[in-house]
Amino acid sequence: MEDDSTEFHDITNKTFLNKYHCISKIGKGTFGSVYKARYNKDYFALKFESKKKDHDLLEKEAKILDYLHGANIPYIESYFSTDEYNILVMELLGKSLGYYQKQLNILSLKTVCMIGDQVLSILEYIHDHHIVHRDIKPDNLCMGLNHSKYVYIVDFGLAKKYRSNATLMHYPLINKKRLTGTPRYASINALKGFEQSRRDDLESLGYVLMYFLRGELPWQHINAKSKEERNQKILQKKMEISSSKLCEGFPIEFEKFLDYTKNMEYTQTPDYDMLRNMLLNVMKNNNLIYNYIFDWTTKEEIKKRAEVEYSRKDGLIKKRYISNKSLFYSNLNRNNVNKNKFRNLNAYNNQHTNTNIYYSNDYLPIIKDKDLNNNDQVNAICSSACNIF
Numbered sequence: 001m002e003d004d005s006t007e008f009h010d011i012t013n014k015t016f017l018n019k020y021h022c023i024s025k026i027g028k029g030t031f032g033s034v035y036k037a038r039y040n041k042d043y044f045a046l047k048f049e050s051k052k053k054d055h056d057l058l059e060k061e062a063k064i065l066d067y068l069h070g071a072n073i074p075y076i077e078s079y080f081s082t083d084e085y086n087i088l089v090m091e092l093l094g095k096s097l098g099y100y101q102k103q104l105n106i107l108s109l110k111t112v113c114m115i116g117d118q119v120l121s122i123l124e125y126i127h128d129h130h131i132v133h134r135d136i137k138p139d140n141l142c143m144g145l146n147h148s149k150y151v152y153i154v155d156f157g158l159a160k161k162y163r164s165n166a167t168l169m170h171y172p173l174i175n176k177k178r179l180t181g182t183p184r185y186a187s188i189n190a191l192k193g194f195e196q197s198r199r200d201d202l203e204s205l206g207y208v209l210m211y212f213l214r215g216e217l218p219w220q221h222i223n224a225k226s227k228e229e230r231n232q233k234i235l236q237k238k239m240e241i242s243s244s245k246l247c248e249g250f251p252i253e254f255e256k257f258l259d260y261t262k263n264m265e266y267t268q269t270p271d272y273d274m275l276r277n278m279l280l281n282v283m284k285n286n287n288l289i290y291n292y293i294f295d296w297t298t299k300e301e302i303k304k305r306a307e308v309e310y311s312r313k314d315g316l317i318k319k320r321y322i323s324n325k326s327l328f329y330s331n332l333n334r335n336n337v338n339k340n341k342f343r344n345l346n347a348y349n350n351q352h353t354n355t356n357i358y359y360s361n362d363y364l365p366i367i368k369d370k371d372l373n374n375n376d377q378v379n380a381i382c383s384s385a386c387n388i389f
């Protein structure tokens, strides 16, 4: 896709809405730039879209983020426009996995399995909400802030509803002949121009995981005269190379993962548990411990995590919970406020205990009983959170 970020003036040190002071540029995407900004003592990520360009992806993205709020997706603080820009204000996250891949080139089996497991849970959440992301790639996966143990999915600029939320019927499988997404990680069907569904996000995740393990994919560095020709060559190469060839030298589960996603029907509900279990089995078979220590987690960071956890025991988390909640009550005026209490909680299904454990971003596991109804679950979370403090 075209990169129009050259159109952007540097807006470091500029203030918007008399509130958000831009400190530094943290990302450059397809349609604009992302800046780190400060308002009073809080930091945010501001995503800018130039109004000169003939597209309005950012407003659509803001609506989807607002609708999806929850799981490990950045929460939206506000959305507004100036004469020059549309601006989305959201939760500030840490570095992207694209950044870490560039630093390290190859990521370890353990890091890749922990990432895959987490991204599967976030995708399951997004898909349950009738949305497909359509651009799963390393740059659109970010770690949380403050030495976080959690991965987030960002960039919902290309996200779209894939089924009716009333009937749960998929929209027709049309072929529009044009790719939406990034050719390197796009599914074979997306490259062929087919309407995307849940299977395509999962196939892309398969390519992303293999990219991390191998440090490259065979369809990189392809020469072509035009974008169309390049996409066509990437498609050819992806169809030619079997999953067993692509995953040669790595645990068989990666090949099975890819084959499963490539053979899914358009409307098929993915077996997320099975895919997660494949990755957890790889860890088990290789004696790897799921301890959230990634390839980039330094000793210094482990020490800081411990300090953060220690200071949280002094009641800081409780304060954060309350302030987050009131922020949502006041800013978004939601109908279903109970849902907000789940915000920033990362669902993780534990096969062994048959309970869903919600890990808050503050590192504290909060156990939810499967049989409770929604209100009770919220209360259980709140009361167990209070018990911890």
Ligand SMILES: Nc1ncnc2c1ncn2[C@@H]1O[C@H](COP(=O)(O)OP(=O)(O)O)[C@@H](O)[C@H]1O
Pocket (backbone or CB within 6 Å): 026, 027, 028, 029, 030, 031, 032, 033, 034, 045, 047, 074, 090, 091, 092, 093, 094, 095, 096, 139, 140, 142, 154, 155, 156, 157
């Ligand atoms: N909330 C955020 N916090 C921190 N960094 C972010 C955040 N959102 C995006 N980024 C960074 O900015 C980059 C570009 O943002 P993205 O939303 O992907 O824009 P684009 O649609 O132009 O690709 C991302 O690859 C990521 O590195």
Ligand SMILES: [Mg+2]
Pocket (backbone or CB within 6 Å): 029, 030, 139, 140, 155
């Ligand atoms: Mg992006």
